[in-house]
Amino acid sequence: MDLALLKNLSHAKVLVVGDVMLDRYWHGDSGRISPEAPVPVVKVNQLEDKAGGAANVAKNIAHLDGKVSLLGIIGKDECGDTLQRLLANEKIASELVVQESHPTIAKMRVISRHQQVVRLDLEENFTQEQSQLLLNRLAQIIDDYDFVLFSDYNKGSLTLIEPMIALAKQAGKTVLVDPKSKDLSRYAGADFITPNLSEFKAAGGEVGSEEIILASARNIIQNCGLGAILLTRSEQGMSLITLQDKFDFAAQVLEVSDVTGAGDTVIATLTVMLAAGMAPKDAVEIANLAAGLVVAKLGAATVTPEELGRKLSQYLLQTGEHYQAPFEDVLQHIEFAKRNGETIVFTNGCFDILHAGHVRYLAQAKAMGDRLVVGLNNDESIARLKGADRPINPLDERAMVLSALKSVDWVIPFGDLAQNDTPAALIEQVNPDILVKGGDYTVEQIAGADFVLAQGGKVAVLEFLNGCSTSNVIKKIKTQD
Structure with missing residues (x-):
């Protein structure tokens, strides 16, 4: 692995396209049970807003020094305004399309003593007509980027992902997809997709043994027209599978605090490392390391070059300075x-x-x-x-x-x-x-x-x-x- 390439993290020019969300956290102590129902009473003392969904992917890229823009759909509402402010603070260029007919997707979590008590989802799936707006905008700005990352949370923004990927490939871009659809052929043309084990099985992947996983993944790659599958496997680590090779990476031994957003960190880190000039195997190795770091943090967290550099016993230069x-x-x-x-x-x-x-x-x-x-x-x-x-x-x-x-x-x-x-x-x-x-x-x-x-x-x-x-x-x- 050529760690001198870590000097090139800021060379990444990435467009993230997908389902953007606002993550809201209500923190407080819970010392009693409600007299109205058998549920804890949480006395809220702190409110926190974070970029979620595809916006969290973009945030991960920004924290790794990549130049990133975000294309998605928000409503004309307070949550949308808040999300726009968060993006500006994170140095993420906004290409968000505002729609009055739908609210900004928001997930509200009540946290007490570092544990999630309940989550409230406020959302309406976007329509094909609204997805067409993203496709139109993608065509206008595609030439400004080297990598296009599609973050699919199955909320409708990427209903037209097939022509979106085709457009990106015609423009000569590297395409990565964090998939949610059971039909992986929808992502035909993508250079990398990053399903977790559950998503892989839902798409027809078989996991009885390592040999079965390899054969099944290669069958999907060939039938669906994909470049490679990065299979994230929780405590079993990750596997990068192509038609020619399979590389396995052991999970990092860290105390798990919260797996929220770990998939976002994986695909964001993979994209930035590829953009820095790393070979896919090396990029995945660092993405695996990033996943181990982020699950030790509470909520949809991120990692920085310093954290990655420290874990690798070096910094952005081979001297570690x-x-x-x-x-x-x-x-x-x-x-x-x-x-x-x-x-x-x-x-x-x-x-x-x-x-x-x-x-x-x-x-x-x-x-x-x-x-x-x-x-x-x-x-x-x-x-x-x-x-x-x-x-x-x-x-x-x-x-x-x-x-x-x-x-x-x-x-x-x-x-x-x-x-x-x-x-x-x-x-x-x-x-x-x-x-x-x-x-x-x-x-x-x-x-x-x-x-x-x-x-x-x-x-x-x-x-x-x-x-x-x-x-x-x-x-x-x-x-x-």
Whole structure:
């Protein structure tokens, strides 16, 4: 696998077409049973809206740095307006068609103590005439994209998917389909379809043994005019099947919190990795990894390049240097994490020779939130602060070592003369929830503390491990010499 291709994630130009939805979550505690019926009473204290259905597929692509647009149907209503705002916040270009005759599809979930109590579906299936509107719009914009991903939730938007796929293939596009129809011949011409085991069996697939699965899948591929089937198999992992090959991928061993949206993550990740130039086998391997990460999260979640890079023990470059991702991309990933409800912790330092005190300190900082951003003094800054003989290790090497720590999510260098060797300007850009500094500082002495506190954040001072310092390490080495 050529992981250097992960640098090309932003090259993906993808159009997602399908059934878009608004996912609404009502969170609250349930401490008693209703006197009106044997059901729990949930006292709602938090409301949350998320892009769902095909919109969640597009969101997954955006969070992986792909350039993505969404073509679907919404109603002229509050749910549709909310969905449009969510797409704009996620940097997803909207090609949504508004129809007054039908409501925006919405799914409302009541969540208590991390468990779904009930789901309410508000929807009316779209008609062939409305699907024709999507086909017409697809014909107008198809040339702007390299990949077309059809997300079929059987709500009517893709009633005319056969001519849609034909149009995309005539335009020379790579086509992927997350299917719902039992008749897989409707997706003829698709390069990849991603049924789960239940959908595969409903379409006539047989699963008695690995040999039977292979023969059955190849029969479907040949009879339905498909390029390949990526069969998602829950605890059995995934299988990529073509007329020539079969590759099996074991499920990732992670605690499952919620499988909602896992299929969306799989096809989104597969598409972005293919667009980055990966071979199908390698793209599926990473999609399988992404699925293992997303099921450990609650709700229709997403994964980021950092998470995938960490799991692969590398980042966007083969050296694993997080900070070499474009700065604006890093800030976008941090913003995505915030929108997912994650707490951002920031700390900074020189970290010239990494020692036990650093490792413990960074682990303690990470434990205060969900994601840790490390501001790293550049070489010029350290020379000004510590003397001409420092740093011992250059920026690239220091960043690589920090990036390998489980506690560290992002490393961002700073230290231009205009910043006066403090991370204050960087802290304002990151806008962390918690600012952490090690040593015997008072809060008033910590650069950026006033900004974080003014934003409603927290500032914490952690003790260093006695006797552990880069200066002591250097002194010990010189003594031994």
